[in-house]
Amino acid sequence: MDSFRPSVRLLLTVCLVGVVFATTCPAPLQAQIPDTSDAPADPASAPPALQAGPMVGYGTHRTAAVWVQTTAPAPVHLRYWSVTPTDSVTARAGVIPDPDTSTTTPMITGRDGIGLIHLTDLEPGHTYRYQVFVDGSKVERPYPLEFQSQALWQWRTDPPAFDVAVGSCAYVNQGIYDRPGQPYGGEYEIFESIAAANPDVMLWTGDNTYLREVDWADPATMNDRYAHTRKLPELQALLGRTHHYATWDDHDYGPNNSDRSYPLKGAALDLFQRYWANPTYGLPDVPGVFGSFTWNDVEFFLMDNRYHRSPTTAPRDEDKTQWGQAQVQWLIDGLTSSTATFKVVVNGGQFLNPSTEHETLARFPADRERLLSAIGERGIEGVVLLSGDRHFSEMARMTTENADVDVNLDYPLYEITVSPLTAGSYDGSGEKNPFRMDGTLVTGERNYGILSFSGPRRNRTLKVTVYDVNGEQIWSRSIRARDLTVEE
Numbered sequence: 001m002d003s004f005r006p007s008v009r010l011l012l013t014v015c016l017v018g019v020v021f022a023t024t025c026p027a028p029l030q031a032q033i034p035d036t037s038d039a040p041a042d043p044a045s046a047p048p049a050l051q052a053g054p055m056v057g058y059g060t061h062r063t064a065a066v067w068v069q070t071t072a073p074a075p076v077h078l079r080y081w082s083v084t085p086t087d088s089v090t091a092r093a094g095v096i097p098d099p100d101t102s103t104t105t106p107m108i109t110g111r112d113g114i115g116l117i118h119l120t121d122l123e124p125g126h127t128y129r130y131q132v133f134v135d136g137s138k139v140e141r142p143y144p145l146e147f148q149s150q151a152l153w154q155w156r157t158d159p160p161a162f163d164v165a166v167g168s169c170a171y172v173n174q175g176i177y178d179r180p181g182q183p184y185g186g187e188y189e190i191f192e193s194i195a196a197a198n199p200d201v202m203l204w205t206g207d208n209t210y211l212r213e214v215d216w217a218d219p220a221t222m223n224d225r226y227a228h229t230r231k232l233p234e235l236q237a238l239l240g241r242t243h244h245y246a247t248w249d250d251h252d253y254g255p256n257n258s259d260r261s262y263p264l265k266g267a268a269l270d271l272f273q274r275y276w277a278n279p280t281y282g283l284p285d286v287p288g289v290f291g292s293f294t295w296n297d298v299e300f301f302l303m304d305n306r307y308h309r310s311p312t313t314a315p316r317d318e319d320k321t322q323w324g325q326a327q328v329q330w331l332i333d334g335l336t337s338s339t340a341t342f343k344v345v346v347n348g349g350q351f352l353n354p355s356t357e358h359e360t361l362a363r364f365p366a367d368r369e370r371l372l373s374a375i376g377e378r379g380i381e382g383v384v385l386l387s388g389d390r391h392f393s394e395m396a397r398m399t400t401e402n403a404d405v406d407v408n409l410d411y412p413l414y415e416i417t418v419s420p421l422t423a424g425s426y427d428g429s430g431e432k433n434p435f436r437m438d439g440t441l442v443t444g445e446r447n448y449g450i451l452s453f454s455g456p457r458r459n460r461t462l463k464v465t466v467y468d469v470n471g472e473q474i475w476s477r478s479i480r481a482r483d484l485t486v487e488e
Contacts, residue, residue: 046071046072047135047137048070048071048072048073048074048113048134048135049070049071049072049134049139050068050069050070050071050132050134050139051069051070051071051113051227051231052068052069052227052230052231052236052239053066053067053068053069053132053230053236053239053240054066054067054068054078054130054132054145054239054240055067055068055230055239055240055244055277056146056147056239056240056241056242056243056244056277057116057243057244057245057276057277057278058243058245058277058278058279058293059147059148059149059150059243060149060150060279061122061124061149061150061151061152062120062121062122062123062124062149063118063119063120063122063149064118064119064122064128064147064148064149064243065116065117065118065119065277066078066116066117066119066130066132066147066277067114067115067116067117067275067276067277068113068114068115068116068117068132068134069112069113069114069115069227069230069231070113070115070134071113072113073113074113074134074135075094075134075135075136076094076115076117076132076133076134076135077092077093077094077117077132077133078092078093078094078117078119078130078131078132078133079091079092079130079131079133080092080093080119080128080129080130080131080147081128081129081130082123082126082127082128083127083128083129083146084126084127085125085126088126091119091121093117093118093119093121094117094133112223112227112274114274114275116277119147122149123149124149124150124151124152125149125150125151125152126148126149127146127147127148128146128147128148128149129144129145129146130145130146130147131145132145141236141237141240143195143236143237143240143241144240144241145240145241146240146241147241147243148200148243150295150296151296153296158455158456158457159296159297159341159453159457159460160296161452161453161454161455162200162201162295162296162452162453163197163198163199163200163201163450163451163452163453164199164200164201164202164203164295164450164451164452164453165194165197165199165201165202165203165242165448165449165450165451166202166203166205166386166388166416166418166448166449166450166451167190167194167202167204167205167388167418167419167420167421167447167448167449168204168205168206168207168208168249168348168387168388168389168418168419168420168421169206169207169251169388169389169391169419169420169421169422169423170185170204170207170208170209170210170229170420170421170422170423171184171185171207171209171210171420171422171423171424172185172188172209172210172228172229172232172422173185173186174225174228177212177214177215178212179212184210184423184424185422185423185424186422186446187422187446187469188232188234188235188422189234189469189470190234190421190422190446190447190448190469191232191234191235191237191238191421191422192234192237192238193448193467193469193470193471194238194242194448194471195237195238195241195242196471197450197467197471198241198242199242199450200242200243200295201242201243201244201245201295202238202242202243202244202245203245203246203300203346203386204244204245204246204247204276205246205247205249205346205347205348205386205387205388205389205418205419206247206248206249206250206251206252206305206347206348206349206388206389207248207249207250207251207252207348207388207389207419207420207423208229208246208248208252209225209226209229209230209251209252210225210229210251210252210423211225211251211252211253211254211255212225216254216255216264217264218264219264219267219270219271222264222267222268222271223271226252226271226275230275244276244277245276245278245293245300245302246272246276246278246289246302247289247290247302247303247304247305247346247347247348248272248289248304248306248348249305249306249348249349249359249388249389250306250348250359252268252272253265253268253272253306253307254268254306257312257359258306259306259309259310259311259312260306260307260308260309260310261311262306265306265307266287269281269287269288269289269307272289273289276289278291278293278302279291279293280292280293282304283326283330285326286324286326286327286330287307288304288307288308288324288327289302289304289307290302290303290304290323290327290330290331292334294340296453297340297341297342297453297457297460298340298341298342298343298344298453299334299338299340299342299343299344300344300346301331301334301335301343301344301345301346302346303323303327303331303345303346303347303348304323304327305322305323305347305348305349306348307324308321308322308323308324308326308327309321309322309323309324310322310364312359312363316363316364316365317366318366319366320363320364320365320366321364321366321367322349322361322363322364322367323364323367328367328370328371331345331371332370332371332374332378335374335375335378335380335383336374336378336380340382341382341453341457341460341481342382342384342453342460342462342481342484343380343381343382343383343384344384344385344386344451345383345384345385345386346386346387347361347385347386347387348387348388348389349361349387349388349389349390350387350389350390350396350415350417351368351371351385351387351415352385352396352398352413352415352433352435353396353431353433353435354404354433354434354435355431355433357431358390358431359389365405368405369405369407372398372403372405372407372409372413373407375407375409375413376400376407376408376409376410377408379410379486381410381411381484381485381486382481382484382485383413383484384414384415384416384462384479384484385413385414385415385416386415386416386417386418386451387415387416387417387418388417388418388419389417389419390417390419390426390428391419391420391423391424391425391426391428392417392419392425392426392427392428392441392442392443392444393417393418393419393440393441393442393443393447393449393466394417394428394433394436394437394440394441394442395414395415395416395417395436395437395440395464395477396414396415396417396433396435396436396437397412397413397414397415397435397437398412398413398415398435399412399413402434402435404434410485410486410487411483411484411485411486412483412484414479415435416449416451416464418447418448418449418466419447420446420447421446421447421448422446423446425443425444425445425446426443427443427444428441428443429441429443437477439475440466440475440477442466442474442475445468445469446468446469447466447467447468447469447474448466448467449464449465449466449467450464450465450467451463451464452464452465455481458482459480459481459482460480460481461478461479461480461481462478462479462480462481463476463477463478463479464476464477464478464479
């Protein structure tokens with residue numbers, strides 16, 4: 001794996017600790033967002049501050065992670081406390097050894113002021129408030145800082161209802177390095193609309209930042225671009241109170257349409273792992289950003305469509321792959337063994353669209369046919385596909401009768417494509433996707449989606465709703481879990 005330059009590597013040394021002690025519950029936060037301009041602080045005069053975040057990462061029944069990035073090397077810690085179902089004493093966890101205790105974990109190295117705080121003493125089904133302290137000083141935010149632990153509903157109740165926000169293609173303008181002409185990014189208030197919807201999870205489906213010619217040739221400049229996007233003011237409230245998971249596509253991996261030949265792919269993987277707080281990345285012997293996580297009764301499979309990808313113009317034969325053989329087998333085995341009501345497979349590019357003109361899975365027919373065939377042959381229930389990339393949104397529906405490949409599907413296979421968040425939009429009306437559902441094409445405007453899972457255990461429903469920048473509904477469709485089953 002490529003490494004960052006030594007001057008960057010030595011920026012911050014941190015360790016993780018967690019201590020619980022009795023204290024009174026802190027008052028609600030009331031303050032202003034600190035300055036997030038591009039002007040660098042003078043390290044000789046400016047005290048360390050929070051540059052971006054905090055961002056809530058993965059969450060389980062008893063654990064969660066909070067990501068931070070500071071302007072200079074500094075100790076960081078959290079104070080957090082339960083506000084539902086009952087108030088509790090305050091706990092503390094941080095990225096420095098706590099002076100009041102000798103309990104520490106082994107040291108880890110942080111770079112660029114980035115730290116990840118792992119919380120391991122939570123109780124299931126609680127909502128927690130938290131505060132961030134940088135070098136002992138509390139960081140004020142004018143919005144709630146919250147995270148949650150998943151409810152322990154198994155063997156007890158119906159699965160809880162929950163919402164997942166989805167989106168892709170987030171471009172943040174930086175005029176000095178952008179292409180001349182009309183800015184490509186805009187309407188950043190879409191992140192404020194998503195935050196106002198208060199989803200439980202935000203799922204980023206690729207192109208979560210855009211590396212440009214000036215960025216992708218060196219790990220240091222790649223990092224600068226990631227940091228510039230992450231500190232966008234309109235994004236901070238969403239980062240601070242929603243659990244975030246992500247996979248990538250070409251633009252947050254490297255150059256446009258980049259593949260496994262990209263010489264800095266190791267550095268790109270390292271960078272992605274530092275800026276996102278997924279629970280896992282790849283397999284012990286197979287690198288990549290792919291992995292899975294479960295939220296209540298839904299399992300999400302995040303695919304890596306770049307690290308092992310064959311070149312786009314390689315011969316379209318059995319060896320041409322988007323995911324690599326090991327990852328395809330991991331996905332099929334994971335879907336086969338999963339007991340989740342819905343199994344959501346997430347990819348940077350589209351799955352079902354048969355067009356090979358753009359970055360679709362159809363350009364890699366062996367991977368596409370292997371996945372579709374396995375769903376039918378193994379009788380895997382509850383599969384839903386989720387993608388981004390295309391700069392327009394739509395919903396597709398494939399059946400055995402209308403499929404363009406020889407597969408035997410027991411139920412309709414749905415794909416939800418949502419794009420773009422803040423990048424420019426593309427007119428997809430001229431693209432004749434035969435699987436597109438009437439009334440679901442959103443073109444010429446930025447948008448995001450909400451996946452709402454609800455209902456009793458044996459009658460769960462996924463409601464898909466696409467919204468415009470201001471949070472106004474564009475269209476909505478529902479998928480019943482009972483319609484994604486295999487008949488006996």
